[in-house]
Amino acid sequence: MLRHGLQMARGLCQLVSHKFSVGLHRNIMKHLLPINATGHAWSPLRNIRAVTMAPWPFSSSQPRDYSLPNASWSAEMQRLYDHYSSMCEVEAEGGEKKKGAWRRLPSYNRTLKYATGGQCLSKMLQAKARLFTRNIEEQGAGFEYVVFINKEEKTCVCVFQAGHLLEGPPGHVHGGAIATIIDSVTGTHATYVSGPVMTANLTINYRSPVPLGSVVLVHSALEKVEGRKTFISCQVTSSDGTKLHTEATGLFVSINVSHLFGA
Amino acid sequence: MLRHGLQMARGLCQLVSHKFSVGLHRNIMKHLLPINATGHAWSPLRNIRAVTMAPWPFSSSQPRDYSLPNASWSAEMQRLYDHYSSMCEVEAEGGEKKKGAWRRLPSYNRTLKYATGGQCLSKMLQAKARLFTRNIEEQGAGFEYVVFINKEEKTCVCVFQAGHLLEGPPGHVHGGAIATIIDSVTGTHATYVSGPVMTANLTINYRSPVPLGSVVLVHSALEKVEGRKTFISCQVTSSDGTKLHTEATGLFVSINVSHLFGA
Numbered sequence: 001m002l003r004h005g006l007q008m009a010r011g012l013c014q015l016v017s018h019k020f021s022v023g024l025h026r027n028i029m030k031h032l033l034p035i036n037a038t039g040h041a042w043s044p045l046r047n048i049r050a051v052t053m054a055p056w057p058f059s060s061s062q063p064r065d066y067s068l069p070n071a072s073w074s075a076e077m078q079r080l081y082d083h084y085s086s087m088c089e090v091e092a093e094g095g096e097k098k099k100g101a102w103r104r105l106p107s108y109n110r111t112l113k114y115a116t117g118g119q120c121l122s123k124m125l126q127a128k129a130r131l132f133t134r135n136i137e138e139q140g141a142g143f144e145y146v147v148f149i150n151k152e153e154k155t156c157v158c159v160f161q162a163g164h165l166l167e168g169p170p171g172h173v174h175g176g177a178i179a180t181i182i183d184s185v186t187g188t189h190a191t192y193v194s195g196p197v198m199t200a201n202l203t204i205n206y207r208s209p210v211p212l213g214s215v216v217l218v219h220s221a222l223e224k225v226e227g228r229k230t231f232i233s234c235q236v237t238s239s240d241g242t243k244l245h246t247e248a249t250g251l252f253v254s255i256n257v258s259h260l261f262g263a
Numbered sequence: 264m265l266r267h268g269l270q271m272a273r274g275l276c277q278l279v280s281h282k283f284s285v286g287l288h289r290n291i292m293k294h295l296l297p298i299n300a301t302g303h304a305w306s307p308l309r310n311i312r313a314v315t316m317a318p319w320p321f322s323s324s325q326p327r328d329y330s331l332p333n334a335s336w337s338a339e340m341q342r343l344y345d346h347y348s349s350m351c352e353v354e355a356e357g358g359e360k361k362k363g364a365w366r367r368l369p370s371y372n373r374t375l376k377y378a379t380g381g382q383c384l385s386k387m388l389q390a391k392a393r394l395f396t397r398n399i400e401e402q403g404a405g406f407e408y409v410v411f412i413n414k415e416e417k418t419c420v421c422v423f424q425a426g427h428l429l430e431g432p433p434g435h436v437h438g439g440a441i442a443t444i445i446d447s448v449t450g451t452h453a454t455y456v457s458g459p460v461m462t463a464n465l466t467i468n469y470r471s472p473v474p475l476g477s478v479v480l481v482h483s484a485l486e487k488v489e490g491r492k493t494f495i496s497c498q499v500t501s502s503d504g505t506k507l508h509t510e511a512t513g514l515f516v517s518i519n520v521s522h523l524f525g526a
Contacts (some may be wrong), residue, residue, distance in 0.1 A: 052472070094501025106482040109354065110430065112498070123345075127429045128404075128427045129426075129428075129430045129432055129434070129475060130427065130428045130430060131437070131440070132428065132429045132430055132436075132437035132439060132440050134429055135405075135428035135429070135430075136397070136398070136399075141391075142398075146502060163393075164391045164392045165392075165393045165395065165398035166395045166398070167373065167392045167393060167394055167395060167398075168394070168395055168446075169461065171392070173395075173444065174394070174395035174446070174447075175443075175446040175450070175462040175465065176395055176396070176397070176439065176440075176442050176445075176446040176447060177395050177439075177443065179439050179446065179465060180437065180438075180439025180440065180442065180443060180465075181439070181444035183431075183437070183439040183441075183442065184439060187438070195491065198432065198469065198472065199438040199469050200395070200468065200469055201466070201467065201468050201469070202438065202442060202465070202466075202467045203465075203466045203467075203470075204442075204464065204465045204466075205463065205464050206401070206461065206462050206464070206465075208464055209461065
């Protein structure tokens with residue numbers, strides 16, 4: 001891994017998939033970047049923020065963060081975003097703001113779009129590749145979602161608005177699109193806990209169909225970690241939490257990411 | 264259901280999802296259309312073909328069949344298509360062609376695009392809705408696939424070329440995209456066997472990642488039918504069958520489709 005050098009390492013820090021952005025970052029950066037100024041134990045989210053602020057060797061333009069609100073978001077989607085965002089920063093004594101228990105995870109539409117050059121990079125990916133959940137530019141047409149993570153409770157919540165291009169049964173969301181958002185959220189969560197992982201198993205029980213255009217919540221909870229295995233459970237509910245749409249479990253296995261690149 | 268009338272019934276016959284095209288068709292048409300001239304027992308595929316040939320009240324333009332070859336298909340994709348197509352029609356004695364054991368299933372990109380009018384239709388679906396697996400117009404960018412079904416062996420095979428917009432791990436297909444093609448193929452198969460169904464459970468074991476741009480085979484086999492439950496097993500392999508990428512099982516429950524429309 002080290003032979004790929006710092007350029008590749010920093011390039012990889014811009015990974016779009018949360019699953020990989022957090023995971024690969026952890027694996028590479030702990031070897032290549034200096035310990036941060038505060039001397040705190042390494043934190044994936046802290047380092048991601050730092051790299052986003054100084055994204056060399058990426059292009060000068062800032063990549064679009066797909067997890068931020070846009071005009072296609074319904075009032076319910078915006079309300080839930082505001083609700084969880086408000087818990088990312090809380091008011092301390094004296095009126096000062098301080099970090100809360102929750103974090104919003106940024107989301108980009110590809111792995112290495114903003115990296116420039118490097119023989120390894122050009123070999124690894126086609127130039128046009130885009131993250132499956134962010135492959136449609138039209139706002140509101142595909143997956144609109146934002147993931148929040150609670151470090152203390154070891155839970156994730158995703159607010160998900162299902163666009164009109166995700167149809168399966170007439171007027172309802174495709175089972176594969178539901179599986180996709182579940183894989184993304186639980187995979188993100190597993191990566192946050194365990195570093196780079198791959199999905200080994202998804203078991204999904206569909207309880208009631210999700211209407212196209214509706215907003216649902218995807219709740220992810222850490223069950224246990226056993227060696228290389230991270231077990232996550234997941235529920236998809238209506239936005240008020242009263243209706244259960246889907247239940248799932250995910251098993252994720254820690255990997256050496258160099259295998260993906262043929263290193 | 265009957266109150267929706269013949270107009271709606273024929274509209275529904277153009278359903279894009281194989282899962283629903285076969286299934287809904289069966290449920291509605293058996294009540295509303297006359298028995299066919301040969302007097303044979305009802306066959307989902309026979310009726311679908313008949314309706315495609317006389318698509319009133321749809322628009323006069325023929326919808327695009329996404330399961331047919333296009334310029335984006337690799338040589339391997341085309342070779343496998345030709346292989347299974349050749350088994351759809353075989354040479355009988357005297358040089359005449361007759362139907363083989365296999366059938367290619369056509370595939371469209373939405374449920375009711377070609378239906379015109381009807382209060383129920385406009386209520387049911389947004390005009391812009393598109394089938395999740397056929398929601399990208401650019402050829403070769405998303406899911407390129409064709410499904411063949413073998414009536415005698417009760418098996419399905421899907422030839423699947425994974426486009427660059429389906430990325431998950433860098434350079435590889437997203438686990439959700441694999442879940443999506445599995446849901447689509449096994450759901451199609453279950454519907455062919457049992458009529459209208461909904462996915463109740465998917466259990467997916469990911470054995471080895473699928474490289475972006477590669478062609479794989481999705482093999483689906485009927486395990487058993489118990490009352491309203493249809494059990495299907497599935498394997499995703501390399502195009503030569505030597506490498507196992509994914510194994511899955513699907514449980515599908517027969518439904519009364521009127522529930523989907525709030526009838």
